[in-house]
Amino acid sequence: MSIKLGKNTYGKNAVNLSKIIRHPDYHEFRQISVNVILEGDFETAHTIGDNSKLLPTDTQKNTVYALAKEHFVSSIEAFGLYLANYFASNNPQVSQVRIELTEHSWTRMRFNGTIHPHAYCSGGNEKHTATIVQNKNGIEVTTGITDLLILKTTDSGFERYIKDQYTTLKETSDRIFATQCEVSWVYNSSKILFVELFNGIRTTLLQTFADHHSLSVQHTLYAMGEAVLNKFAVVNEISLKMPNKHHILFNLEQFGMDNKNDVFIATDEPFGYITGTIVRE
Numbered sequence: 001m002s003i004k005l006g007k008n009t010y011g012k013n014a015v016n017l018s019k020i021i022r023h024p025d026y027h028e029f030r031q032i033s034v035n036v037i038l039e040g041d042f043e044t045a046h047t048i049g050d051n052s053k054l055l056p057t058d059t060q061k062n063t064v065y066a067l068a069k070e071h072f073v074s075s076i077e078a079f080g081l082y083l084a085n086y087f088a089s090n091n092p093q094v095s096q097v098r099i100e101l102t103e104h105s106w107t108r109m110r111f112n113g114t115i116h117p118h119a120y121c122s123g124g125n126e127k128h129t130a131t132i133v134q135n136k137n138g139i140e141v142t143t144g145i146t147d148l149l150i151l152k153t154t155d156s157g158f159e160r161y162i163k164d165q166y167t168t169l170k171e172t173s174d175r176i177f178a179t180q181c182e183v184s185w186v187y188n189s190s191k192i193l194f195v196e197l198f199n200g201i202r203t204t205l206l207q208t209f210a211d212h213h214s215l216s217v218q219h220t221l222y223a224m225g226e227a228v229l230n231k232f233a234v235v236n237e238i239s240l241k242m243p244n245k246h247h248i249l250f251n252l253e254q255f256g257m258d259n260k261n262d263v264f265i266a267t268d269e270p271f272g273y274i275t276g277t278i279v280r281e
């Protein structure tokens with residue numbers, strides 16, 4: 001029985017980078033984290049310790065900072081495409097470059113309607129993500145959002161589900177719907193307006209969540225994905241992960257009080273976890 005190396009990758013993870021883009025009248029601040037993941041002809045590095053085909057991960061990290069100076073000026077997608085192409089075209093031993101980018105949200109401070117030129121507040125946990133994969137088949141760009149914490153106080157219910165001997169859940173036509181959504185979508189082109197598309201798709205997701213008459217998390221997950229595919233021809237596929245962050249009606253009857261659907265226990269665990277991918281047929 002012979003033994004051989006199976007799938008393998010290497011690269012630098014969590015290359016954390018911040019950048020000030022100095023405009024004449026204000027400073028733009030960006031903070032990102034980049035993972036570089038290479039696949040290729042690295043068998044002898046593993047089997048006989050021959051490092052001659054290895055671009056050190058330390059050099060990969062330095063390359064991210066060096067290329068950020070000139071090439072991280074607009075979207076993380078555009079920067080990721082530049083990085084992927086740089087590593088692919090300068091390293092014949094590499095068969096696939098995968099660049100994963102996460103952008104942290106910072107929002108400029110506002111006082112009496114005036115935006116401060118160089119002071120920022122955290123924009124919360126929500127992050128914009130992008131993954132670029134470049135190989136012999138071409139280039140694929142996937143964009144997404146993580147930690148998108150959203151909630152609505154009504155227009156959500158859960159009824160007419162299976163009931164068996166262990167069912168205790170009460171049907172409701174009016175409940176809180178809260179989720180920490182993770183969404184990602186695949187573009188069918190890499191020559192598109194990434195910033196405008198991101199903003200448009202994010203708004204479409206939020207608007208659909210807000211306006212949808214939700215009969216379940218599954219129902220709204222599908223509606224959100226469907227709305228994006230209907231509106232954006234450059235998106236072929238969208239995946240959503242929607243943990244159900246339960247807000248359970250608290251029993252006030254034990255104190256002789258009515259709970260008119262206004263006092264809840266917010267529970268972290270266990271939580272319902274609903275995921276789905278919506279594609280074009």
Ligand SMILES: O=c1[nH]c(=O)c2[nH]c(=O)[nH]c2[nH]1
Binds near residue numbers: 158215216217272
């Ligand atoms: O929207 C929901 N989907 C479910 O599958 C489910 N299961 C459950 O207990 N509550 C809910 N809510």
